[in-house]
Amino acid sequence: MAATSLSHLYGQLSSNNICSPPILNRSRSFYRPIVSMTTIMEQQNKSYWAAIETQIDTHLKKSMPIRPPTSVFVPLHHLTFSASKSTAPPLCIAACELVGGFADDAVTAASAIHLMHAAAFTHQHLQLSDGPMHEGSTVEHMFKPNIELLTPDGMVPFGFELLGLSEQAQKNSDRILRVIIEISRAVGSQGVVDGMYQEILHGKLKGVDDEEMMMYVCEKKEGELHACAGACGAILGGGSEEEIEKLRKYGFYVGMIQGMLNGIGKNKQERFEIVKKLKDLALKELELFQGKNVDQISTLLEM
Amino acid sequence: MAATSLSHLYGQLSSNNICSPPILNRSRSFYRPIVSMTTIMEQQNKSYWAAIETQIDTHLKKSMPIRPPTSVFVPLHHLTFSASKSTAPPLCIAACELVGGFADDAVTAASAIHLMHAAAFTHQHLQLSDGPMHEGSTVEHMFKPNIELLTPDGMVPFGFELLGLSEQAQKNSDRILRVIIEISRAVGSQGVVDGMYQEILHGKLKGVDDEEMMMYVCEKKEGELHACAGACGAILGGGSEEEIEKLRKYGFYVGMIQGMLNGIGKNKQERFEIVKKLKDLALKELELFQGKNVDQISTLLEM
Numbered sequence: 293m294a295a296t297s298l299s300h301l302y303g304q305l306s307s308n309n310i311c312s313p314p315i316l317n318r319s320r321s322f323y324r325p326i327v328s329m330t331t332i333m334e335q336q337n338k339s340y341w342a343a344i345e346t347q348i349d350t351h352l353k354k355s356m357p358i359r360p361p362t363s364v365f366v367p368l369h370h371l372t373f374s375a376s377k378s379t380a381p382p383l384c385i386a387a388c389e390l391v392g393g394f395a396d397d398a399v400t401a402a403s404a405i406h407l408m409h410a411a412a413f414t415h416q417h418l419q420l421s422d423g424p425m426h427e428g429s430t431v432e433h434m435f436k437p438n439i440e441l442l443t444p445d446g447m448v449p450f451g452f453e454l455l456g457l458s459e460q461a462q463k464n465s466d467r468i469l470r471v472i473i474e475i476s477r478a479v480g481s482q483g484v485v486d487g488m489y490q491e492i493l494h495g496k497l498k499g500v501d502d503e504e505m506m507m508y509v510c511e512k513k514e515g516e517l518h519a520c521a522g523a524c525g526a527i528l529g530g531g532s533e534e535e536i537e538k539l540r541k542y543g544f545y546v547g548m549i550q551g552m553l554n555g556i557g558k559n560k561q562e563r564f565e566i567v568k569k570l571k572d573l574a575l576k577e578l579e580l581f582q583g584k585n586v587d588q589i590s591t592l593l594e595m
Numbered sequence: 596m597a598a599t600s601l602s603h604l605y606g607q608l609s610s611n612n613i614c615s616p617p618i619l620n621r622s623r624s625f626y627r628p629i630v631s632m633t634t635i636m637e638q639q640n641k642s643y644w645a646a647i648e649t650q651i652d653t654h655l656k657k658s659m660p661i662r663p664p665t666s667v668f669v670p671l672h673h674l675t676f677s678a679s680k681s682t683a684p685p686l687c688i689a690a691c692e693l694v695g696g697f698a699d700d701a702v703t704a705a706s707a708i709h710l711m712h713a714a715a716f717t718h719q720h721l722q723l724s725d726g727p728m729h730e731g732s733t734v735e736h737m738f739k740p741n742i743e744l745l746t747p748d749g750m751v752p753f754g755f756e757l758l759g760l761s762e763q764a765q766k767n768s769d770r771i772l773r774v775i776i777e778i779s780r781a782v783g784s785q786g787v788v789d790g791m792y793q794e795i796l797h798g799k800l801k802g803v804d805d806e807e808m809m810m811y812v813c814e815k816k817e818g819e820l821h822a823c824a825g826a827c828g829a830i831l832g833g834g835s836e837e838e839i840e841k842l843r844k845y846g847f848y849v850g851m852i853q854g855m856l857n858g859i860g861k862n863k864q865e866r867f868e869i870v871k872k873l874k875d876l877a878l879k880e881l882e883l884f885q886g887k888n889v890d891q892i893s894t895l896l897e898m
Binding site for chain 1: 664666667668671711714715718721722723724725739740741742744745746747748749750751752753755756758759760764768769771772773775776778779780782783784785788789791792793795796
């Protein structure tokens with residue numbers, strides 16, 4: 293998706309900040325309803341997403357028990373579970389269910405997406421010789437920089453290994469290969485890494501008009517990762533090509549909203565107008581699924 | 596392969612150094628014959644390996660042209676081709692040919708293995724806030740640390756993307772999935788990353804008896820990467836399970852020899868005795884292929 297595809301939404305924006313994923317409350321659930329009033333419906337949604345989150349955590353813990361050499365596996369475990377929670381992995385499972393698949397079909401892909409996210413999160417906060425990667429980072433460092441450098445280097449291939457070893461790889465090798473390509477692109481040099489690059493290169497230029505760059509970084513770091521999650525869930529659930537593309541676009545809007553509401557400058561009033569428009573666009577993508585249970589997946593727009 | 600599997604070879608070793616991949620002459624060919632006398636046979640071998648090396652470089656250059664955003668693709672290109680050359684990628688192609696496959700069947704896997712090696716090489720020389728990762732590193736840094744951190748984060752998924760998109764993935768998806776698992780394991784937390792961890796944790800402890808640790812690091816960083824390369828080549832060439840396992844073991848010994856002859860402490864006399872024994876073990880693995888053209892692949896033992 294081109295950087296300019298959403299530029300019409302940003303006419304009113306006057307922020308010079310670059311959006312970033314949330315860096316506080318990193319171990320808490322990703323579920324943060326915008327409206328504080330608790331209703332029965334809200335509780336049900338909370339339970340739905342909490343159950344998915346538990347399923348992903350359980351799958352990851354089972355897949356990577358702490359074992360020798362503990363000097364490797366203790367940091368791997370810690371950095372995997374202490375990274376901020378992203379909405380992308382649960383979206384992957386919800387998309388799979390929406391097209392008629394089972395949650396189990398997508399749990400490995402969701403776990404792999406979390407590993408990629410946790411690896412990027414850890415490197416984003418690494419202490420380099422010319423200063424920290426992320427300005428104003430409040431992340432506590434449990435390990436020395438060399439360990440925080442190398443551990444994510446193990447997380448990323450581990451995510452691909454999980455996909456290759458999954459039950460789906462036996463049953464539907466073509467689907468898993470497609471998911472491997474989707475995830476590679478979303479997290480690599482044309483995806484999350486590109487967003488992190490541009491954030492570094494342009495993020496510190498104060499006083500310049502970088503609204504478009506902020507949008508580009510948001511698209512790369514959050515939009516495309518969530519788009520990938522939606523598409524992967526639909527692929528693994530056996531969705532049609534049309535369903536896959538609709539859930540890719542839905543995921544993209546969810547990611548953009550997450551980036552805008554939880555990144556730097558998240559309390560700017562102008563953002564709420566843009567988020568409202570993004571929500572409308574997202575809901576439009578779900579129209580294809582009329583008659584199916586779209587209520588659950590659409591509550592991601594309220595988080 | 597367990598760390599102790601080769602411990603009987605190390606009885607005479609008195610070095611306290613930890614082996615490392617070569618860090619000098621990083622852009623030169625990996626072909627460095629031990630015997631200086633030039634013969635016709637040696638020239639033929641040189642041409643054989645040079646042709647394979649060119650094939651891998653050409654494949655990589657075609658797969659990753661420099662394109663916008665150049666801030667991402669120029670460092671990606673530079674760090675991919677300026678990393679030290681490893682014998683693992685060409686071994687992958689030679690193994691494929693030995694079992695009756697075509698070089699083209701293995702060139703994508705060989706390219707992916709080079710990308711993983713180049714990513715590890717770049718992170719190994721990264722400038723962190725508490726000092727460089729690699730003591731005594733003479734590598735020139737063309738880019739700032741944040742770029743040298745992020746670029747390899749793009750290289751690794753790109754390697755998996757290449758595999759997923761390869762012609763082999765269409766024809767033999769099961770073989771490619773198997774190769775993805777092999778490469779993930781060899782470069783991840785139980786492979787190269789483990790070796791780099793242990794090198795950091797133990798490498799600076801002078802005066803202690805770390806012969807066994809040196810062997811372990813060599814196994815993880817070089818032995819298992821080359822074992823993976825041999826196995827992947829045989830898998831992609833359609834080799835039998837026995838052939839795959841023989842070429843895995845052959846690759847392991849080649850990698851150990853490379854680590855011992857080109858790493859720190861490479862001029863120690865004691866090493867030549869051990870290397871001689873490793874060569875005998877390696878040649879034994881090739882006995883299965885009697886009657887086939889083992890001459891070419893066995894010249895890796897002279898490099």
